[in-house]
Amino acid sequence: MEFRYLGNSGLKISEITYGNWLTHGSQVENDVAAQCVRAALDVGITTFDTADVYANTQAETVLGDALTGERRESLEIFTKVYWPTGPKGHNDVGLSRKHIMESVNGSLQRLRTDYVDLYQAHRFDTETPLEETMQAFADVVRQGKALYIGVSEWTAEQIRAGVALSKELGFQLISSQPQYSMLWRVIEAEVVPTSRELGVSQIVWSPIAQGVLTGKYKPGQAPPEGSRATDTKGGSSSIKGFMTDDILTRVQGLAPIADELGLTQAQLAVAWVLQNDNVAAALVGASRPEQVQENVKASGVTIPAELLTRIDDVLGDGVVTDPGQTTARAPQTRPV
Secondary structure (H helix, E strand, C coil): CCEEECCCCCCEEECEEEECCCCECCCECHHHHHHHHHHHHHCCCCEEECCCCHHHHHHHHHHHHHCCCCCHHHCEEEEEECCCCCCCCCCCCCCCHHHHHHHHHHHHHHHCCCCEEEEEECCCCCCCCHHHHHHHHHHHHHCCCEEEEEECCCCHHHHHHHHHHHHHHCCCEEEECCECCCCECCCCCCHHHHHHHHCCEEEEECCCHHHHHHCCCCCCCCCCCCCHHHCCCCHHHHHHHHCCHHHHHHHHCCHHHHHHHCCCHHHHHHHHHHCCCCEEEEEECCCCHHHHHHHHHHCCCCCCHHHHHHHHHHHHHHCECCCHHHHHCCCCCCCC
16 A cells, blocks of 8 residues: 655545445445455555545444544544534534534544544535634644544635635645546646645545446446446435446446556556546445455556556547536535
């Protein structure tokens, strides 16, 4: 396992980071989730990412249980706040001071830790003044409940405003967590250049495009039984945008490139996002321990420039690059 600095900080994280969205507390039984976490630790992953909203707080509980007994100082534990949780009352959502302060305490209790290494704004809150949000994060840091602050799916302008306030308030906003893959490159035009300038790194989710870049989905064929595309608990809805015959046909054309590098298509996809020097880590999930063991082989891989060009040629206009997608897909009001 290789490690990278997160933003303009002294914090190093494993460049393959274990995430438990859509799995722990939902798709995967708790004993299997614990086996996946154990597999991650065994292959050198030290960084674990979750959120209070995953399985309505249950994912944090499962992760906290699975990490019990591990040396806390040897781990980097990340979580997030924004989406509705608990009974989903009128203040159980957003980035108000009230919700942040109550949410961080709940997350720490479920994760069985006194602090998280990174506390992330899971979306931008259009209904709370940014100054209020950033002051609350500053206080969370000063109270020792989080060491650093990050954001997820913020635009370049929102990141710039957040970083400016964090500097005024004396804490570090060091990361952005966007969707990023060979097929979804909307951060490249604006978010990445702005982040480089400001000392912010990307921790990218869905580097395998919800499993599409593994090549297991074939054009004109039904999805394999038990795959994410057949899951009714959220998996199928999250993947449907990639499930067109055009995209699936293009993805099949990546197989020879993966073969040249001695990689699976999934490993190629994870290695591809790590070629971007503004990416500190690729988030990978797992429903089986073997998936962790396979995906970690993408760490340390260098893809030659000529193969990167071939990947672009194969995927062609199947790639989404419009930076406006970040705003288009963001909640315009607080969800209830």
